[in-house]
Amino acid sequence: MAENAEKLDARLVKLGAVIVCGAFLSAMDATIVSVSLDSVGREFCAPLSSLQWVAAGYLLSLAMVVPVTGWAAERFGARRMWLFALSLFVGASALCGAAWSVESLIAFRLLQGLGGGLVPPLAQILLVRAAGPRRIGRVMTLVSVPTQLAPIVGPSVGGLLVHDLGWRWIYYINLPLGGIAVLFAWLALEKDTPAPGESGRLDVLGLLLLSPGLTALLYGLSVLEESPDGFGSGKVLAFVGGGAVLMAVFVVRALRQRAMPPVVDLRLFGNRAFALASGLLFLLGATLFGAMFLLPLYYQQVQGHDALRAGLLLAPQGAGTVIALALAGALVDRFGPRYIVLTGIALTVLGTLAFTGAGTGTNDALLTGALVLRGLGLGAVATPLTASAYRSLTKDAVPRAAPALVIVQRIGGSLGTAALAVLLQGQLGRADGAGEPSAAAVADAFSTTFWWTAGLSAVALVPALFLPGRPRDTENAGPPETDDGSSPASADFERRP
Incomplete structure (x- = not known):
């Protein structure tokens, strides 16, 4: 059975x-x-x-x-x-x-x-x-x-x-x-029945704080990528600072709120397994989107390819991601997320390291192999982390958890992209201090930035060690519920050293 x-x-x-x-x-x-x-x-x-x-x-x-x-x-x-x-x-x-x-x-x-x-x-x-x-x-x-x-x-x-x-x-x-x-x-x-009672009351003030705050923050970070003044730009400061203030007010209010459920329930992060998976999804967003900003620029500015060829050269990463996704789902249901995520992070770091030494004449075959490794790593991380986050929750908590996970990953992606853009801009600025930078200087700037990208990926290894191990061989219908609608991760997984 x-x-x-x-x-x-x-x-x-x-x-x-x-x-x-x-x-x-x-x-x-x-x-x-x-x-x-x-x-x-x-x-x-x-x-x-x-x-x-x-x-x-x-x-x-x-x-x-x-x-x-x-x-x-x-x-x-x-x-x-x-x-x-x-x-x-x-x-x-x-x-x-x-x-x-x-x-x-x-x-x-x-x-x-x-x-x-x-x-x-x-x-x-x-x-x-x-x-x-x-x-x-x-x-x-x-x-x-x-x-x-x-x-x-x-x-x-x-x-x-x-x-x-x-x-x-x-x-x-x-x-x-x-x-x-x-x-x-x-x-x-199948038709589902809307939840009665408090779930029908919308936290309007929370929505007016969080939605504009999130939008302003993400827009400010996207502008930061193109601003020559970085955080010194008044436009960037206005949107990033304003968005951060609105979101901070929302966080304080949501944690104190008792009259009605907040529009995004931050108390879910009191569940250790959910918080851990969310933090790793944040880092995954930063690694994935940050690198997707760097890689096309590298192929165009260092390798000298046009936009079409640069896009085609990135296809192996997508292929690796799809292959890993096809395998990761069954593996995480059988073995748990810990070792799959650790393997994925290691593959992502190895794939990124190839670009830290890449220059104008680096062989495309080497970089293609590195992109496949990156894709395999990213695909091996995404599904296990999402599954781990939801496994620790009850069925009724899922609607509150889904928006939180999407928001966390998008903020991570925007912050990672903005940080790497500012870092690359600074490296290129030092390279062209005496005029137009040489091809070698541009390659060095990208190399330094890729080292930071690899380091950002490697940071995730530490929290990934605390992910759940192999699922218990029991017939649980689901984890036991706690007061906030979450459940301890130990209900579905056993911790293994």
Whole structure:
């Protein structure tokens, strides 16, 4: 009986397929639009300063809506919110395709981001609730592998659509695909009952603090990457400082709040296993997104490749990630997250070290192998950490946990990218003190920055040692509940030295 309880039945596989249909669209839209900006700028005679908001506005809108997801799933039901999110995304896509100016396109992209931003946390809520603690890893794999392919194929698909049909079809393509996703969800998702009582009360003040604070912080960090003055820029200080203050006020208020549940329940971080997994996801976000900022620049500024070839040379990392994701889910359900995550971190560090000594003439085959190692490492870390975070919680706590995990990883990604951008900028600034830097000086600047990237990855080895070990061979339906809706990680895992 225990063996049957751990198998992925047809119901879970069908749920995974439904989630993939929606999650793939949302993930692909974050990258597919970039190849259309040149055509949009020519048609609307729009400057680059306006065009950047077509992409940035979507990403900031994604961040703004995440905090409300847990409350909405409890208040209205996860199935209903999933259908609403996809419908909003598809409707906004139609409006984007019909845009008559760059200003209208930006406005419709913000609306599209509100729908797309609900998708990742809702996907986790639906999957974790259905899978239970013993099958989370494999169910996450069902969704993660196709979703990880979306950012890889996005620019290629976008290029074909722009070339053959025009930039508007970047958005119109979402109509038939999104319609299919909505239909599948309508037919396949089981109805859930909204939670009564306090879950129906929205923490409006908390939302007004957290959503603008998170959005301002992420925008300020994105501006920091391009600012020659770094943190000395008034614009950067205003957005980063203002966002940090709003979020700090939210944290103090949420920890003291008792009258109603806060929009993101910070008391979940009192659960050791959840806090540990969240911290490692923060570092994963910094390592993943920070390196994805550095690697294309390295191939273009040091190796001298154009943007297209640089993108193709990065494909091995995506391939390695997909391979690791396909294997990690079953392994974490069987062996627990500790040794899989440690192996993944080690592979990520080894793959990054190859770039610390890379110069203008470094062999592409060596760097390709290093990227495959990085991809394998990153893929081996992501699913086990997510599974570990959710395994330590009760079913009722999942809607509150999903937005927290998404926020933590996005802040980690933005901070990591900004920190590495400032570091690289400083290295290049010292190199060009006497004029235009030589190719060797530019390579040295990137080498130093990659050393910091490897070090950031290696830091995660220490907390990863405290992750749970092999799952106990018991028939638990789930971990026991505590007062805050969380549960001790020891309920599902045994600690092994």
